[in-house]
Amino acid sequence: MQVKLLNRLWTFFGVAVVLAAGGCSESTGLGQLSASVEVSPDPLTLATVPITVRSQGQLEVRNTGAAQLSLANARIEGGGAVFTLGEVPAFVAPNQAVTVTVTGRAQTVGAYSAVVVLGTSARNSEEVRVDVSFQATEIPDCEDGNTCTANTFDAETNRCVQTFADGIACESKDRCIINAVCQQGVCLGEQKRCDDGNPCTRDVCRQTDGECLAVVPEDACNDDNPCTDDSCTAGGCVNEPKINGALCDDGDSCTDVDTCFGGECTGISEADGTVCSDGNSCTINDRCSAGVCTGDSIVEPAAEGEVLFSYPLPLFAERSFLHRRHVSMTDDGVFYGLDHRNLPNDENGVPQGLEHIVFAFEQCGTHVNGFKYQPPDPFVSVIAVRRSLQIGQGEVRMVVGIRQLFDNGFEPQTTAYVLPPFDRVEPDEPVLPIRPPSIRGTGGETGRSLLPDGSQIWGTVVPLNFAPFEDVNDARQNLVIVRGDRNGSPLWRHERSSEFWSEFLGVAGPRVLFWSEGRFGALDFNTGAQVWSQQTAFITSEIALSTQLNLGVARASSQILAVEILNGTQVFTYPSPADALYVPRTDPIISADGRILFMMERRVIAQVDGENTIVPTVLTWVELDTDGQLISETELPYAFPGDVTQTLADDRFDDPYPTVADDGITYVGFGDSFWALEPGGRIRWTLTSTNPAAFTATVPLLRDDGVLLMSRGSREIIGVRTNGGQMSEAGWASYRHDNNRTNFTP
Secondary structure, three states: OOOOOOOEEEEEOOEEEEEEOOEEOHHHOOOOOOOOEEEEOOOEEOOOEEOOOOEEEEEEEEEOOOOOEEEEEEEEEOOOOOEEEOOOOOEEOOOOEEEEEEEEOOOOOEEEEEEEEEEEOOOOOOEEEEEEEEEEEOOOOOOOOOOOEEEEEEOOOOEEEEEEOOOOEOOOOOOOEEEEEEEOOEEEEEEOOOOOOOOOOEEEEOOOOOOEEEEOOOOOOOOOOOOEEEEEEOOEEEEEEOOOOOEOOOOOOOEEEEEEEOOEEEEEEOOOOOEOOOOOOOEEEEEEEOOEEEEEEOOOOOOOOOEEEEEEOOOOOOOEEEOOOOOEEOOOOOEEEEEEEEOOOOOOOOOOOEEEEEEEEEOOOEEEEEEEEOOOOOOOOEEEEEEEEEEEOOEEEEEEEEEEOHHHOOOEEEEEEEEOOOOOOOOOOOOOOOOOOEEEEEOEEEEEEEOOOOOEEEEEEEEOOOOOOOOHHHOOEEEEEEEEOOOOOEEEEEEEEEOOOOEEEEEEOOEEEEEEOOEEEEEEOOOOOEEEEEEOOOEEEEEEEEOOOOEEEEEEOOEEEEEOOOOOOEEEEEOOOOEOOEEEOOOOEEOOOOOEEEEEEEEEEEEEOOEEEEEEEEEEEEEEOOOOOEEEEEEOOOOOOOOHHHHOOOOOOOOOOOEEEOOOOEEEEEOOEEEEEOOOOOEEEEEEOOOOOOOOOOOOEEOOOOEEEEEOOOOEEEEEEOOOOOEOOOOOOOOOOOOOOOOEEO
16 A cells, blocks of 8 residues: 655745655654554454344544554454455544444354454554454244244344235134134134024123033013013013003103003003103203103204203312223213222321222213222322223223332232123212122233123233332333133233333234334234234324224324334324424324324423423324325414413323314314314314313213213313214224224224
């Protein structure tokens, strides 16, 4: 290697000085300029990798001298053909550095070492020698336990790759699934049919072993006719008419002296105009007409956005608030809510913890019997409480998952209360149901899905260490996801390592979705085997799902993240890149026409009490298409109060939750304002309140009669007239998209 010397003429303080690149003339009286070399790191240890995978590292070669440094005769000594050296620059300018890449790649397991040699023109080292080493391990076992995926190891990317092995036979853990084959990475088949030919029995398939069972319900032959005696015989159901004159009740308040005649219940009609009650709180001025009690609807004549009724909650002397996220509604429109109350200390000043009250009402505020309970240990300090209300399969299930503070041992615990459907009665206080069993287990609840066949899939965080510790990051736990049959017997169990918290995200068609240890993934609905997982930012506890669109959309850290459900491929993030001054304020929902909808908050950095503080300024309503392209962005007419804490919900954690109807109208609130928004963002109507936090965190639920149920503040549920659109099953239309709050998307 040759260095070309360049002479330059510099003028310094008016004196002409001739400098050569290799030094200056001794006659000038200036010292000779030279190059000096430093190389780091020394030694260089490359990453441990499986065999056939490249392990790379870089050496920094720095010229700390005042003259140009030349490099020559770069080579690797020892190590055979395992190590290779990247391009080595010929020169390094004074006070500059270059990098040299060193690569190791082995074909057999073992420890490998060599020496990187660089010839230099440096005064301090004519030859640099750096030890380099790395470890080569076995290729990892990429088997994921899923017969419906083919697993290979990609040496170029150093990761396992799963591809769908569609068309091969598989076996579901649900033995009532027969003739199953792999489709899109999951095991799908036909539902086994059971029929013993007896109309008096209800035929079911036992999911744990596939055996057909014939169950004889108590009301198997009930024809809902009070004038028949119902029985089951070898020939089937028999509904024998009662004798004429037998007393009965036709359920009509406009008839009297009801008796059976010819197998039918009839009564004497009251006079037209007689005051009666049709049992419907959405009507007024009930009167008898031709033997039928009818009233005037308060819903039909009301204008859109008009408040129809208010259902007040009890006012307690102690702190109390409505868990506004934890609401549910039956298919026939009965609203269920969960109220929180801090109990007063006992006579000795000992804290008594808290109680929860499950309440329900139907129509336009008719009270339904409720249930109240205390957590199993009122003295436990908790860092998080997860609650959910599920309605379906003839029962109401209240699930409470708690996590103790880490200095108390960090033991998660979940209690499930199984309740029969509430009676339509109005006691002075909510009472325990006739059958109040509780199911308690170790592990903090993260989510639960009640499926159409009566089975459930749920996730819990199970601790691996129980002793107190100083740092929450020292927690050791696993995420466990279980599918249980109709009776709760496990069909499959999936367990994986977890960080401080993880999430069970729900069921989307044949996929069971989760987030744990920085990875968003999917399990096979019928076997529990992992189908895919991808590294993502933190995902919150809710994800909008649409199997028709093959799309899952979640709030991940400060962005909206969209992935394909089938293979986990990321579709988009919004905004991109992330912007700390423009962040999502709601979880997303998906409309029936495929729009992705959510609220964003714009912020500025302002001086508050002499310190830089992020201050919210504007709320915007955003619509995206399925590729993440912006359809519309609408600034909402809302002014943040000077004290933004006034907009927070009572429990200080909840954000707003939108709901979208099948006609495209979206309902969402924040602070003192609630809006109905048309596609494109035009405001259809607005509801306001004097309470600055009236609509923060409210979860709007749409009834089939066009009444929107939501909270106004923490001690009141209201019904509002809409244009009649209903919630669609095509997408994730609400915070929990279906009436039964099951985290399930068909």
